[in-house]
Amino acid sequence: MLQHIVWTVSLALMMLVGFGWSFALLRSGIREEEFAPLQKRAYRLRTRFFWGLVAVFGVPMVYTLIDLPYDAVRVAEGSGAVQEVRATGHMWRWELSENRLEAGRPVVFRVTSGDVNHGFGIYDPDMKIVAQTQAMPGVTNTVRHTFTRAGTYRVLCLEYCGLAHHDMTAEFTVGERS
Ligand SMILES: [Cu+2]
Structure with missing residues (x-):
């Protein structure tokens, strides 16, 4: 029960942070003239690096989490x-x-x-x-x-x-x- 409340509160807070983050993201256009071409390249590299990390770590993370046994056992619990x-x-x-x-x-x-x-x-x-x-x-x-x-x-x-x-x-x- 307590875990349920904590989880719900955490989820609400995470969504709040997510909203704030998307808001900031939407409001922040890149002002092209402020960036030298070199800096632009650096940003592009950083973006690639970011998606590279997502691919390298995100995919295995999802894959390894699929195997969590909790739900299967919970389902069986009702069956006697x-x-x-x-x-x-x-x-x-x-x-x-x-x-x-x-x-x-x-x-x-x-x-x-x-x-x-x-x-x-x-x-x-x-x-x-x-x-x-x-x-x-x-x-x-x-x-x-x-x-x-x-x-x-x-x-x-x-x-x-x-x-x-x-x-x-x-x-x-x-x-x-x-
Ligand atoms: Cu002991």
């Missing part, structure tokens, strides 16, 4: 195909409501803490991190992930939370889809 896990961090252990999950079905982790801030990090069987979020008291953060590989996964704490922080681990298994 989603597995939900409530995860609570404590000094110094994790409490997971499920420890058997299925590969290929979206999982929604609802993550919170019973005491101080912890970091909720999920590691695959090769100990490569696959998803993470902050575990905070009084707040429930959501992480969505669809496991593609079966195996034993581990949850490690990613935020130093006291003496036995390094022992704060949990395990769950991901089985082949039945």
